[in-house]
Amino acid sequence: MPALVQAQLRCAGVEYEQSIKQTQPQLTQRLLEVEQLIRQGMESGQWQRTQEGTLVIPVVFHNLYHLPSEKISEQQVQAQLKTLNDCFRMRNADTVNTRSVFKPYAADCEIEFRLAISDPRRRSTSGIVRYYTPISSWKMGDDMKSTSKMGADGWDSKSYLNIWVCRMEKFAGFTSVIGSDPKLDGIVLDLGAIGAGQKTLVHEVGHWLGLKHLWGDEYCGDDGVSDTPKQASYTPGCPSTPRITCGNNPTGDMYNNYMDFTNDACMTLFTEGQKRRMRTLLANGGLRGSLSNSPGLKLPLIAEMPLAEQDPTWLEPKLFPNPATSYVQIDLSYDRRWVGQSYRIIDLQGRVRMQGAITSVIHQFELTGLDKGYYLLEARRTDGVVYKAKFLKQ
Numbered sequence: 001m002p003a004l005v006q007a008q009l010r011c012a013g014v015e016y017e018q019s020i021k022q023t024q025p026q027l028t029q030r031l032l033e034v035e036q037l038i039r040q041g042m043e044s045g046q047w048q049r050t051q052e053g054t055l056v057i058p059v060v061f062h063n064l065y066h067l068p069s070e071k072i073s074e075q076q077v078q079a080q081l082k083t084l085n086d087c088f089r090m091r092n093a094d095t096v097n098t099r100s101v102f103k104p105y106a107a108d109c110e111i112e113f114r115l116a117i118s119d120p121r122r123r124s125t126s127g128i129v130r131y132y133t134p135i136s137s138w139k140m141g142d143d144m145k146s147t148s149k150m151g152a153d154g155w156d157s158k159s160y161l162n163i164w165v166c167r168m169e170k171f172a173g174f175t176s177v178i179g180s181d182p183k184l185d186g187i188v189l190d191l192g193a194i195g196a197g198q199k200t201l202v203h204e205v206g207h208w209l210g211l212k213h214l215w216g217d218e219y220c221g222d223d224g225v226s227d228t229p230k231q232a233s234y235t236p237g238c239p240s241t242p243r244i245t246c247g248n249n250p251t252g253d254m255y256n257n258y259m260d261f262t263n264d265a266c267m268t269l270f271t272e273g274q275k276r277r278m279r280t281l282l283a284n285g286g287l288r289g290s291l292s293n294s295p296g297l298k299l300p301l302i303a304e305m306p307l308a309e310q311d312p313t314w315l316e317p318k319l320f321p322n323p324a325t326s327y328v329q330i331d332l333s334y335d336r337r338w339v340g341q342s343y344r345i346i347d348l349q350g351r352v353r354m355q356g357a358i359t360s361v362i363h364q365f366e367l368t369g370l371d372k373g374y375y376l377l378e379a380r381r382t383d384g385v386v387y388k389a390k391f392l393k394q
């Protein structure tokens with residue numbers, strides 16, 4: 001794969017931010033204020049006043065699957081969490097690959113991530129919730145974060161790190177922007193970017209905790225961290241020699257940093273400055289300080305786990321019985337976008353004999369008013385999808 005394509009796939013955070021700014025013009029100002037708050041917190045030593053030692057963040061994975069093979073296993077999630085925690089705790093074996101010139105800056109961030117054991121209503125949970133969706137692949141945006149758009153609503157973002165895992169069209173991952181809509185707060189990961197040793201999530205969690213790309217998303221830009229050298233832009237692949245840009249002699253670009261775009265194997269450190277920035281957000285009164293009061297890692301009050309959602313039996317509409325006598329049913333549970341849409345039942349002469357709205361994913365049509373013979377059921381969605389099926393009334 002050419003390096004540039006891979007770099008584009010790595011993280012879509014910048015494209016995402018641009019897209020939401022187009023619909024929310026006030027966001028630009030809000031983000032400047034957020035940056036100001038973070039910098040004030042860092043300068044005032046806010047992060048040091050927070051509780052000492054390791055901070056633990058409850059995580060929930062919302063797995064949107066269209067095909068059964070897109071269900072992620074608990075093993076896959078646990079392996080990903082181990083990599084995430086190893087990287088944040090500087091325990092990953094590949095820290096030995098960190099270029100020696102960067103090693104003095106490397107930090108154990110003392111932040112860990114654990115699957116939630118209680119949901120927002122203190123019911124027991126495995127921290128992994130799987131949902132069937134009629135959407136087979138997702139565009140960058142926020143639709144996957146809303147049940148009404150065939151995705152899954154997030155859990156209270158004051159208390160949980162929400163991670164949506166679904167089939168993305170182009171990107172490995174992207175993260176919401178701190179200071180934007182809390183209902184859309186969290187990380188979206190492509191199904192291919194989760195598992196043992198994968199570091200897309202490490203990078204995205206860095207963003208979720210307030211880190212920017214090393215180049216500050218502009219030429220020799222500022223990432224708000226003092227111990228990461230300025231660098232011109234992202235680094236593709238994994239360089240074998242120093243890359244000097246923006247006058248960053250002698251260290252050069254810190255391409256081993258998780259907030260660059262290098263290969264997973266090349267990414268091996270967060271710095272002390274990045275640790276300070278992330279922990280400022282997690283401090284009491286910080287932008288993510290409420291996580292320390294989360295119910296997510298407290299024992300559940302209701303021990304019974306909610307039942308898993310049933311998979312649809314078919315991935316298309318099914319009409320039955322056919323031939324029919326007093327009624328015919330249509331099973332549309334593969335796609336609940338059908339509910340509320342219109343239908344007509346037409347006889348062989350082309351006359352509309354019944355019409356109305358589909359009221360549930362398994363809708364029953366009473367046929368007692370119809371003569372014996374063949375009919376056409378036609379259902380139409382406002383998005384242009386049409387379903388037609390012939391049936392016989394006996």
Ligand SMILES: [Zn+2]
Nearest residue numbers: 011013203207
């Ligand atoms: Zn990024």
